[in-house]
Amino acid sequence: MLQMQCLNFSPKFNPLQQPGCFKTIAWPLTQRHGAVANTSPSNKSSSIKCSSQRSFHIPNQNKIALNNEGIISNRNHQKPLNKQVVPLALQDGYALQSEDDNTAAAAPSFFEVFKKKLIAINHLVRSYTWVNIVFGIVSVSLLPLQSLADLTPRFFIEILKVIVPTLLMNTFLTALNQICDVEIDKINKPYLPLASGDLSMGTAIAICIGSAILSYALAIMSGSPPLLLIQILCFLCGCAYSLPLPFLRWKSKTFMAPLTLVILMGFTLQLPFCMHMQQYVLGRPFVLTRPLISTVAIMSVFAFVNGLLKDLPDVEGDKKFGMKTLCVLLGKEKVLPLCVNMMLVAYGGAMISGASSSFMINKTVSIIGHGILALILWLQSKKVDLDNFESTFGFYMLIWKLNYVEYILIHFLR
8 A cells, every 4th residue: 555645745634524534536647736646557546545644545556755845756666757646635535626627717708807907997097086076066067057947958968078078187197196106005005906916007007198188188179268277287286196206296295195185176176167167158257156165165174184084094005105194194093083073173164154044944954964974974983993994994985975965065055
């Protein structure tokens, strides 16, 4: 009887397998890791005897063992064995299949590859920011309306003409940020497509440049100076925020990162869009209304808080690469309550603004609505585990959802 001995490798032993039991494997044996072993002299099955010492016996075979390099050798013969090898590892008492046998089964289908690419692109463009842009543009575009007669088909077409180039420019911003942050993201966000290797750098650069070109082209074709101004401001802010050039890379500066988001989300996403709809769609002079001023104030606070909270899950990588974010300088324990208090103050201001309205329905909705949002924010902040990525990132995403609701409530601040 021949005993298989493993020097640096032992076959897996099922703890539920009782010593002395038998399992059957079929010969001929297959090639594995370039090692070779003789095949069985016949096509009959052979029994493997299990033991508590995690070794097994193969009856009527040559004595074989693993050498120090993990290669199977024949102790009874000096010449190489045939192009076959014994499948050493057992999984739950069964011999593993050869790698060649699994090649065809492991090959992903076209649908799986396509789906994986779509998921990678979705992570590249950060689709949750698209929701905020769509909500913001539609909400701000409705502020200048004076009657239902203004809701013409042309009005909705013009909104679509604004949304598309803005989403393309936002794609440029998010793609550029990930292109410049590949090494940091390998620590902070290894699931992102460039850090994980799910998307090539060439593809990301093509998406980045192509989105910017299309955005500018559509803005120029619209003939609206405010819409073109939006794309220029977003492009310049995005480059200043991400590019590792002298006097730039604002995301690594303590207050420049949140201030950049204030420019983008607080002002650019509100004033130019409202100006575009008033002057170039409705044909009216641009007027700063109270709802518009309240929207700019509230969204600026949200944007500043967003710029701080986004760094909560990224402290480890930011420290390693010398990013002087407020979370790195003060610590997450101080930044989180600071952000929550800032948003609570903003909600309080919105409630006061709503209470001063001359319409009872506006007063009621503004006070109750912002009160509920403030309560949700405060309760959820108490549950945040600052040492857990999922917890901190989940709270960060909650801020975005509260932002979506705010774009509905601003219409009651009249």
